[in-house]
Amino acid sequence: MTTQTYDVLGIGNAIVDVIARAEDDFLVRHGMRKGTMTLIDEARAHAIYDAMGPAVEISGGSAANTVVGLASLGARAAFCGKVKRDLLGEVFTHDIRAAGVTYTTPPAADGPATARCYIFVTPDGERTMHTYLGAAQHLRPSDIDAELVAAAGIVYLEGYLWDPEDAKAAFRKAADVAHAAGRRVALTLSDSFCVDRWREEFLDLVRSRTVDLLFANESELKALYQTADFDSAVAALRTDAALAVVTMSERGSLIITRERTQTVPAFPVARVVDTTGAGDLFAAGFLYGLARGSDLEAAARLGALAAAEVIQHLGARPETSLRALAEENGLEAGAVER
């Protein structure tokens, strides 16, 4: 059996975020769906960038943000995702490695450019995203390093991977390898429109136990079960999933197991600046707790703390050491040592 070298391996789209502030009427004028992620082609990417105000570039990508959060908490984290050998690819690679994450996926030598996500942050802190997937969509099964997967206690996958055909195959391979090695597989549903696109397949992943742990927010969960009634969706999820966590913004999170559901409060925040990465960082804290043998409630508290840090500044990567923050808040992220 392979030695567990990593707590978590994240697999997802390797993306650099291009972030600008915008007013709500800007979103309306440009026909943008507030709070969601829309896939765009290169022409639309150019049009959106032209319309965008002065921006800031910060590495992003959902699962990538999560593993960076894990590393900041002190976990041994790795990432798998595809960039091109171009300047944004270098930026992405630099930032994730500088954060302490192992990242060895070979960059594409040709084909489309490194993925960008154009993010408009409205005055309420909500983010509206448009993603040009570029090189990220060419993550292939051959990019999945079976030894790396087998060496990680948990493989964490983002639902966004389900959009490109190649990445979907890579996702399946990773899940198979992980289970064959006795590892756990976690999935985040990513976005309600992503759920709309892949509902049956996501449900199948959960019901077939290809996925051991599911992360969702309220709108994704409602989209999964096509209901406006949150409680019905929770009840359905309880029968379908072995373990799930539903994030509910300022109302905290809900841990769902066969036996019970449990609400864990959100962490108080002085001012929400940019919600980008809130779900990603919640997952980081929760996975950290899980990897280190905390109980589920403690794991969710750590998730809440990590999410609180990231929504108080621009960008989806932590700006301070989450491990130090956890210790300051008595959450003792490092208490359960290997």
Next chain:
Amino acid sequence: MTTQTYDVLGIGNAIVDVIARAEDDFLVRHGMRKGTMTLIDEARAHAIYDAMGPAVEISGGSAANTVVGLASLGARAAFCGKVKRDLLGEVFTHDIRAAGVTYTTPPAADGPATARCYIFVTPDGERTMHTYLGAAQHLRPSDIDAELVAAAGIVYLEGYLWDPEDAKAAFRKAADVAHAAGRRVALTLSDSFCVDRWREEFLDLVRSRTVDLLFANESELKALYQTADFDSAVAALRTDAALAVVTMSERGSLIITRERTQTVPAFPVARVVDTTGAGDLFAAGFLYGLARGSDLEAAARLGALAAAEVIQHLGARPETSLRALAEENGLEAGAVER
């Protein structure tokens, strides 16, 4: 005579900043001179980036930051500086145009990449900069659009332009054209080490009245006159310059004319996050006041306000409308209309 279409034309190095937080001992270990700007070659740029933590990319460049500040205050501003036709060149061009600044300098089709400035921000908010000039050093006299220069009330030049030979010639051409058109020429000394490199030439620019208005901070002024005694340096500047403003961080600024020197207080700041751009934004406010016919004290107050905004967040470009901020603070940036 050319119509005055712009309040200010800034000419400087077109740079994208790569910003990361660092501890003081990091600077010591890497032999970096805290608080200064060091020019580096490509090999050193790679070495520094490798050593750098997770970073954020934000458009910068001293004079470029100033004209963006001017536009944010409601001025008609233009910029001249050289990027390459590459991704960072696109980023720079997008950001400055999106800020409302006219920017038409043709990008270089080949040669070195768009300039980058690696900025380490220590916990005290001080920034330490390393600049790879790349394409910026190839700003040539032919890039200076004489009509554009003649159409701007003030031409604002950064001392950093004195480093590359081509840019220096471009600087001289711009100053000549401006004066021939009856316009004013302003210069910032940029950095004390830059002053060390070009002391005699800078003094000559001031004494020959090639420069009508000089911006400096305390260490630049002391470097200019090679003295540790601030008062002696001020006295010398008073005889040499028609008009000068010396910024003194939290102690405000000093307006120096033949007739008198006058201290204007700094604007109170809750917390200094990153001092990058403080001088650039002070210049923006001061130039705005000057362009719109405010008295010098009011101009310096506006400079202090703009500088206060930019040091309270990461990056050297304003994050909020400086015009709105000025109005909120009763400075009425827009009071003197054309």
